[in-house]
Amino acid sequence: MRRRLLGAALLLVLTGCGVRTVTPAHHHDAEAVPAAATTGRGRTYYIAADEVLWDYAPHDRNDIAGRPWNDDEKVFVQNGPTRIGHVYRKSLYRGYTDATFTNRIAAPTSCPAGVKPCDDTLGMMGPVIRAVVGDTIKVVFKNNTHFPASIHPHGVFYTKNAEGAPYSDGTGGSDKADDAVAPGDTFTYTWKVPDRAGPGPMDGSSVMWMYHSHTDEIADTNAGLIGPMVITARGKADLATATPIDVDREIFSYFTVENENASLYRDKNLAELAGSPNQVSTSDEDGFEESNLMHSINGYVYGNGPVPSMKVGQRVRWYTFTLGTEVDLHTPHWHGNTVTTNGMRSDMIQLLPGMMKRYRVVS
16 A cells, blocks of 8 residues: 555655654744844734635646546545545635634635735645734634634744643643634634744745644644745835745745545545445455545645746745655655755755745746
8 A cells, every 4th residue: 555655646746745743842932032023013814714625636637647537546536435535524724804704815816927915826725924023923713613723833932822732731721722722712822923933044035934723733734724924034025915025926835645534524524525335344444544645735636736827037935845754755846947945056855744945946
């Protein structure tokens, strides 16, 4: 099964990865000193965790090869008896206009030149949270799912009542309310953006961090609760939008093997979306589990997602990130183009589990 799994991964131009095990060091952000994090603006985002039916392959074909599915690919995308196919129920972060959570912000389908920000390729990811070094981020979060959920940020400064991650940290009471927001409830997270959350000496004008649910990290992220956050340096941002002024186009790519076997919705998906008899025999457990490993970019398999477009001469910044295990090692490759990162130019980069990277596309 492992051999077939790895072979299927190679069918993708850029492969994904699975989930990662968090170490205690992941939580040390709460102990950092929020240097110079109170001199900027306050930026408020309204984000809900919504339950949706997500289609990993809306074109129902292999767009990379330009043909219908072959037998190897059908393992992952064909619906049938005890097979879910390529449509799954998931929990996804979605942006809203205000605290009523009645008007969802529609994702753009294209990005006209000069329009910033314009995030037209996020797919299943949550909205981009943007800020400038020195700002304060406030996220009003509503849980519209049937499971407890949270928002845990990387990179920025948070106190114990805004961490979004339950573990034995010696706290209690109001310091734990952020860890697991109950279905139907709303919680407001407040995070500072200190100097260390922004770009380093060789990072350019902005860096990307991720945010994700951490109530049950493995199940939550496999259900789809993850999104990007961009922090721009002082003096290098449009203060109204927090976007870097030296960049014309930003693109985000999240690589993962969504393990639907570990999702919060595994049993519900089997019961409601697979063919009859909606249960898996002991002789087919391995086959069923393999069929639910979705090698995806932004929640799309075999090139079924939107293709990023850019123009010659545009200043393009490409952000990539992943979660994963030790078997998920990725080498995104730009055909016919090069990128620079940390002063180095290449047409291929390495992306290991948990990495967040930014690149300048050289056109």
